[in-house]
Amino acid sequence: MGVGEVCERARRVATAVARSSGEGREAALEGMADALVASRDEILEANGADVAEAVERGESRTVVDRLTLAEARVESMRKSLEAVAEQPDPVGEVVEEWTRPSGLTIQRVRAPLGVVAVIYEARPNVTTDVAGLCLKAGNACILRGSSIAHRSNQAVAAALRSGLGAAGFPADAVQLVGDASRAAALELMRSKGLVDLLVPRGGRALIKSIEKNATVPYIIDGDGNCHVYIDAAAEPEMARRIVLNAKTQRPSVCNAVETLLVHERLASDWLRGCLEELAAAGVEVRGDERARKAYPPASEASEEDWATEYLDLVVAVRVVDSLDEAIDHINRYGTSNAEAVVTQNDDVAARFVREVDSGSVFVNASTRFSDGGEFGFGAEIGISTQKLHARGPMGARELTSIKSVVWGTGQVRE
Amino acid sequence: MGVGEVCERARRVATAVARSSGEGREAALEGMADALVASRDEILEANGADVAEAVERGESRTVVDRLTLAEARVESMRKSLEAVAEQPDPVGEVVEEWTRPSGLTIQRVRAPLGVVAVIYEARPNVTTDVAGLCLKAGNACILRGSSIAHRSNQAVAAALRSGLGAAGFPADAVQLVGDASRAAALELMRSKGLVDLLVPRGGRALIKSIEKNATVPYIIDGDGNCHVYIDAAAEPEMARRIVLNAKTQRPSVCNAVETLLVHERLASDWLRGCLEELAAAGVEVRGDERARKAYPPASEASEEDWATEYLDLVVAVRVVDSLDEAIDHINRYGTSNAEAVVTQNDDVAARFVREVDSGSVFVNASTRFSDGGEFGFGAEIGISTQKLHARGPMGARELTSIKSVVWGTGQVRE
Numbered sequence: 001m002g003v004g005e006v007c008e009r010a011r012r013v014a015t016a017v018a019r020s021s022g023e024g025r026e027a028a029l030e031g032m033a034d035a036l037v038a039s040r041d042e043i044l045e046a047n048g049a050d051v052a053e054a055v056e057r058g059e060s061r062t063v064v065d066r067l068t069l070a071e072a073r074v075e076s077m078r079k080s081l082e083a084v085a086e087q088p089d090p091v092g093e094v095v096e097e098w099t100r101p102s103g104l105t106i107q108r109v110r111a112p113l114g115v116v117a118v119i120y121e122a123r124p125n126v127t128t129d130v131a132g133l134c135l136k137a138g139n140a141c142i143l144r145g146s147s148i149a150h151r152s153n154q155a156v157a158a159a160l161r162s163g164l165g166a167a168g169f170p171a172d173a174v175q176l177v178g179d180a181s182r183a184a185a186l187e188l189m190r191s192k193g194l195v196d197l198l199v200p201r202g203g204r205a206l207i208k209s210i211e212k213n214a215t216v217p218y219i220i221d222g223d224g225n226c227h228v229y230i231d232a233a234a235e236p237e238m239a240r241r242i243v244l245n246a247k248t249q250r251p252s253v254c255n256a257v258e259t260l261l262v263h264e265r266l267a268s269d270w271l272r273g274c275l276e277e278l279a280a281a282g283v284e285v286r287g288d289e290r291a292r293k294a295y296p297p298a299s300e301a302s303e304e305d306w307a308t309e310y311l312d313l314v315v316a317v318r319v320v321d322s323l324d325e326a327i328d329h330i331n332r333y334g335t336s337n338a339e340a341v342v343t344q345n346d347d348v349a350a351r352f353v354r355e356v357d358s359g360s361v362f363v364n365a366s367t368r369f370s371d372g373g374e375f376g377f378g379a380e381i382g383i384s385t386q387k388l389h390a391r392g393p394m395g396a397r398e399l400t401s402i403k404s405v406v407w408g409t410g411q412v413r414e
Numbered sequence: 415m416g417v418g419e420v421c422e423r424a425r426r427v428a429t430a431v432a433r434s435s436g437e438g439r440e441a442a443l444e445g446m447a448d449a450l451v452a453s454r455d456e457i458l459e460a461n462g463a464d465v466a467e468a469v470e471r472g473e474s475r476t477v478v479d480r481l482t483l484a485e486a487r488v489e490s491m492r493k494s495l496e497a498v499a500e501q502p503d504p505v506g507e508v509v510e511e512w513t514r515p516s517g518l519t520i521q522r523v524r525a526p527l528g529v530v531a532v533i534y535e536a537r538p539n540v541t542t543d544v545a546g547l548c549l550k551a552g553n554a555c556i557l558r559g560s561s562i563a564h565r566s567n568q569a570v571a572a573a574l575r576s577g578l579g580a581a582g583f584p585a586d587a588v589q590l591v592g593d594a595s596r597a598a599a600l601e602l603m604r605s606k607g608l609v610d611l612l613v614p615r616g617g618r619a620l621i622k623s624i625e626k627n628a629t630v631p632y633i634i635d636g637d638g639n640c641h642v643y644i645d646a647a648a649e650p651e652m653a654r655r656i657v658l659n660a661k662t663q664r665p666s667v668c669n670a671v672e673t674l675l676v677h678e679r680l681a682s683d684w685l686r687g688c689l690e691e692l693a694a695a696g697v698e699v700r701g702d703e704r705a706r707k708a709y710p711p712a713s714e715a716s717e718e719d720w721a722t723e724y725l726d727l728v729v730a731v732r733v734v735d736s737l738d739e740a741i742d743h744i745n746r747y748g749t750s751n752a753e754a755v756v757t758q759n760d761d762v763a764a765r766f767v768r769e770v771d772s773g774s775v776f777v778n779a780s781t782r783f784s785d786g787g788e789f790g791f792g793a794e795i796g797i798s799t800q801k802l803h804a805r806g807p808m809g810a811r812e813l814t815s816i817k818s819v820v821w822g823t824g825q826v827r828e
Contacts, residue, residue: 376512
C-alpha cells in the first residue's frame with residue numbers, strides 16, 4: 001500500500017478515534033498490550049531475521065543493540081503500553097476556564113490532533129510507544145520505521161492492530177508504511193491536509209530533509225548537546241555522582257551530557273578527582289586551558305568540541321568564572337534539550353532555571369531524566385528541541401491541540 | 415536599516431527583555447501608553463498623509479477605513495496597551511507541577527519565546543497591539559507593516575520606542591522594518607535562528623508565500639469561513655439575534671459568519687423571518703433548495719459558496735436534517751476559526767463543542783466574540799487557524815514557550 005492510501009485511511013478513521021471514549025481507548029491500549037504478549041514468538045522470530053541481516057550487512061554494534069528484541073524488551077514494551085493506558089485521559093481536559101464581564105464562560109479544552117506520523121530509526125520499541133501515545137490522545141497514527149527493522153515492525157504492528165480490532169477499534173488507527181524508501185518518506189512529509197503532525201526521530205539528514213521538504217506541521221526531535229554546570233556552591237559528592245551518571249550511564253542517547261562547565265573555585269582538587277574518575281570509566285577528556293591544568297592528561301578542546309554532541313564516551317570541560325559565563329556558554333552552544341546545575345545556592349538555581357534557554361533544566365539531578373518515561377508519561381513521542389507547541393519530552397498531552405469552548409446565554413457583540 | 419540588521423538588533427536585546435521583571439514590563443507598557451498620547455498630534459498628522467495618499471491612489475473604502483486614525487482610535491490603542499499591562503505576567507507562570515516516585519519535582523513553566531515578528535496590513539493599531547503583547551510576554555518584536563501605512567506606523571513606533579526608553583528598556587525591543595518591499599518580507603521569513611516566531615496577518619498571497627518560503631517557525635492567522643448552526647431546540651428569538659449579529663455587525667472581519675446551517679424543523683417560518691430580516695439589513699442570501707423554498711428571493715448556492723469567506727454582506731444558507739449533517743458540513747468546509755451552535759439541548763451543545771474541529775466553538779453566542787480583546791487578552795496577535803501551539807485568539811500567553819524545570823536532591827538514573 002502506498003503512502004497516499006495509508007494517509008487516506010488514517011484520515012478516514014481519525015474521526016472515530018477522536019470521538020471514542022477515554023475508557024474505550026484505555027481498553028484498546030490494554031488489548032494492544034495483551035496482543036503484544038500473545039504474539040511474542042512471532043515478534044522475536046521476525047526480529048531475529050532482522051538482526052541476522054543487520055549483522056551480515058556489518059551494521060554497528062549500537063544499531064544492532066537498538067534493533068535487538070528479547071523477551072525482556074517485549075515485556076518492557078508491554079509495560080509502556082500499560083503505563084500509557086493508566087495515564088489520565090487528555091481528551092476533553094479543561095486546562096483553563098474563566099468568565100468575562102459579558103457573562104461568557106471561556107474554557108480551553110484539549111482535543112485530539114487527528115493524524116500523527118512518526119519517522120524513526122531501528123528501534124522496534126518506538127512502534128509500541130508511538131502507537132500507544134497517539135491512541136491515548138485520540139489520534140490515528142502512521143508509523144514509518146527503518147528498513148533495517150521492517151520485519152520486527154511489521155510483526156509488532158500486526159499485534160497492535162489485532163489488539164485494536166479486538167477492542168472494537170478500527171485497525172487502521174495504527175498503520176505501518178511498508179515502503180521504507182526515501183521517496184515514501186518525502187511523500188509523507190508532503191501529505192498536507194492528511195497529516196496533522198509529523199515527528200521525525202532520526203539524525204541530521206532526516207531533520208534537514210523535513211525542514212526543506214515538509215508541507216505538514218512538524219516538531220523537531222533534534223540533537224542533545226547537553227550541559228552540566230557545577231556551581232561554586234555545589235555539594236562536591238553530589239556533583240561527582242551527577243556528572244558520572246549524566247556522562248557514562250548511557251552515553252549514546254540524546255540526554256547524556258556532552259560538556260561539563262565548572263566554577264573556577266572547584267577547578268582544582270574537585271575537578272581533578274572528577275575527571276580522573278571519568279577517565280577511569282573510559283571517558284576521553286577534552287578541556288580548556290584551566291581544565292587541562294587541573295587534569296593534564298586531557299587533550300585540548302577546540303571551538304568545535306563545544307558544539308559537538310559526541311553520543312560517546314567523550315566529554316568537553318570548561319572552567320568558568322561565574323554563573324553568567326556558564327549560562328552564556330549553554331545558550332550559545334546548547335541545542336535546547338537538557339541542562340543541569342549542581343548547587344546548594346537557591347539564587348543560583350533560580351537564575352539558572354530562568355535564564356538557561358532549554359527544553360528542560362535540572363537542579364541537582366542528572367540530565368538523563370529528560371525522558372518521557374522518567375517524566376511519568378509512560379513513554380515518549382520524542383524530545384522536542386523547538387519552542388512552539390511543546391518543548392522537551394512529549395507524551396500524550398503533547399499530541400493534543402487546545403481549542404476554546406465558549407458558553408453563552410444569547411450574547412451578541414455590540 | 416535592512417532586515418538583517420533589524421533582526422540582529424532584536425536578538426541582541428531579547429535576552430534583557432526576557433530577564434526583565436514583570437513589574438518592569440508593566441511599567442514599560444504604561445510608559446508606551448503615555449508616550450502614545452503625548453505623540454498624538456504627530457501620529458494623526460502622519461496618518462493624515464498616509465490617508466491622503468491612499469485616497470489619491472484609489473484604495474477601497476475598506477482599506478481607507480482600516481488605515482484612518484482619529485483621536486478616538488488613538489485612545490483605544492492606548493486603552494489596549496493599558497489592558498495588556500494589567501494582564502497577569504505570563505513569564506514564570508507554573509502551568510503544572512507534579513512529583514515523581516524518584517522525588518523529582520517537575521514544573522512546566524512559561525518562558526518568553528525570544529524574538530517575535532509580525533507582518534501585517536494597513537491597520538496602525540496592530541502596531542501597538544503587537545508591540546504591547548510581545549513586551550508583556552518578555553519578547554522583542556519586529557513589526558513589518560504595509561507601505562500604505564508607513565508614515566503612521568513610523569510615528570506610532572517612534573512613540574512606543576520613546577516610552578520604552580523612558581522606562582529603562584532598550585528601544586530596540588520594538589522595531590519597525592522600514593523597507594516594505596517583498597524582498598524584505600522574504601528576508602524576514604528566512605531569518606532562521608534570529609526570529610523565534612513569525613505571525614502573518616494578511617491575505618492568502620502572504621500565507622502562501624510564508625508556507626513556501628519561511629524557514630522560521632510561524633503560526634498562520636488564516637481565513638474565517640465561520641458557521642452558525644441553528645438546532646431544532648434553539649430558542650427562536652435568540653437564534654435570530656445571534657445570526658443577525660454574527661452576519662451584519664461587522665461583515666468585513668474574519669469572525670463574521672459566512673454560512674448559516676438550519677435544522678429542517680426551523681426551515682419554514684423561522685428561517686423565512688430570519689432571512690427576510692437579513693435581506694432588510696442589506697444581506698444577499700444564497701441558499702440550497704430547501705432554504706430557497708422557505709425564502710424564494712434567495713439565489714442558488716453553489717459548492718463554491720460553502721467554501722467562501724465573503725467578508726461582505728452575503729450569506730450562504732443550508733437546511734440540514736441533523737446535528738451530524740451540520741458537524742460534517744462544518745468540518746468539511748470550515749477554516750478552523752469560529753463556529754456557533756444555538757440550542758437549548760445540552761446534549762446537542764456537548765456534541766457540537768466536542769466534534770466540531772475548530773479553534774473556537776460557541777454555544778448560544780455570536781462568533782463575533784472570537785477575538786483577543788473579547789477573550790480578555792487586552793489585544794490580540796492574531797487568530798490561529800492551525801492546531802499546533804495555539805488555536806483561536808492569541809494573547810500574551812500564546813507568545814511564550816513552556817519549559818520543564820526539574821528540582822532534585824542529587825538524583826541520578828539507575
